[in-house]
Amino acid sequence: MRIAVTGKQGQVVQSLLAMAPAHGVELIAIGRPDLDLTDPASVLPALTAAQPDVIVSAAAYTAVDKAESEAELAHAVNAIGAGAVAEAASALGIPVIHLSTDYVFSGDKPSPYVETNPTGPISVYGNTKLEGELRVAAGNANHVILRTAWVYSPFGANFVKTMLRLAESRDELRVVADQRGCPTSALDIAEALIAIATRLSADADPALRGTFHLTGSGEATWAEFAQEIFARLKALGGKSANVVPITTAEYPTPARRPANSRLSGDKLAETYGIRLPDWKRSTDVVMQAILKNAI
Template sequence: MRIVVTGKEGQIARSIAALGPRMGVEIVTVGRPELDLAAPGSVMPALAAVRPDAIVSAAAYTMVDKAETERDLAFAINGIGAGAVAEAAARLGVPLLHLSTDYVFDGRKPAPYVETDPAQPICIYGASKLDGERRAAAAASDLAIFRTAWVYSPYGVNFLKTMLRLGETRDKLVVVADQQGCPTSAEDIAGALILAARRMVEDRDGRYRGIFHLTGAGEASWAEFAREIFSAAETCGHSPVEVIPITSDQYPSPVTRPANSRLSGEKLTHIYGIALPDWRTSTRKVVDTLLGWKRTQPRSAHSGERQ
């Protein structure tokens, strides 16, 4: 089976490319200049040329803060561009797995969000991703939308890598403690998407289509996430770093972020039999990878599939 992934440099695209061969799947990543979501006319020729059995729509505009001043570009890529990928998947007659975000919600719900909760984004990035969801759903019926959150990996720029970098020169850091979410490893996402793509190709059952939430098990605040990162680094021989909790109001940002970004993964487990590992386990795995540390205890798999 050949899975084609839009984007070459993103955390999820690179994780899928690294993991695919180990799971017996051919992975082809397609990105700029051949495929440019800001130039929708490039999408169909680029995807048709690589003859996919399934497409993972992972490429996106992900600069949450800059989106507030680059609204048109964010909507061009995350909305119109995502729609063009869905149109191409429909024309090629292949399943589409579209990546979305917790930022489609306003964060006011006191419990984890489920797939049927109304989407009400409070920032441009979230609104652009919701536009992409809607355009994808309008263009393709052989579609599964996977919303994820707080993604980290050894690749690119992300919160975990930023904490490790800052911890190299500081012994104290202030971190927001009043936003809750589900830290999620890109490698875990990659494993789940490969399993889901295989299922969609092999089984036309409509229950494998629709919206699903795909996040690490458990929940944390950004401050709790940071503490776990530094705890893992400390066991690798790094100096301790104290995390000082602050409120969102105390952290300058051009964007209002959801206070509650927790997503329930029960539907994914029920339908696909997939449950991602606890975020603490995966966090330590990524820290180990970045710091070159080998632990003696067995490590968790990137995703579990219930038989």
């Protein structure tokens, strides 16, 4: 099977490139200048040339705070660009798997969100991602939209790598403790994407299409996530740091974050038999990969 994925540098793309060979999958990463989501006319020719069986729409504008002042660019990439990818997949007669986010929700719900809960983004980024979902669904009925959250990996910039870097020079770190979510390894996302793509390409069952939540099992606050990182770092012989829990109000950012980013993965488990591993186990896998590459 041949999968084309949009983007070249993102955590999910890099994870797919790392995992695909073990699954006998040919993975083609397509990004600028060949495919530029700010230029919808570039999308179909680039994807047609790749001749894929499935398209993974992973490229996105992900600078959450910067999006508040770059709303037009974020909209061009996350909404119009995502729609163009779905339309290209439809023109090619193949499925598209689109990655979305917990930011489509307000974060006010006291329990984990399910796919049927009303959306209500509270940031420019969240609004653009929600419009992207709508455009993907309208552009290709043969779609899966996967909402994920709190993504980390051995690649790119993410919370785990930031904590490891800061621990080298600081003994104490102030970390937000009133936002709760599901830390999710991009390596686990990649495994799930390959399994879902394989199923979609072979089975036309409408029940396999639609919107699903894909996050690590279990939950944590950012402070608890940091504490777990430092506990494992200490066990591996690295320099650790003390975590001081703080409130969101004590760490103001241009974009508001959902207080509750927890997403229920029950629908995906029931439909595809896929439930991602516990986030603590996956954090250990990612940290060992990062530290191994740092030696």
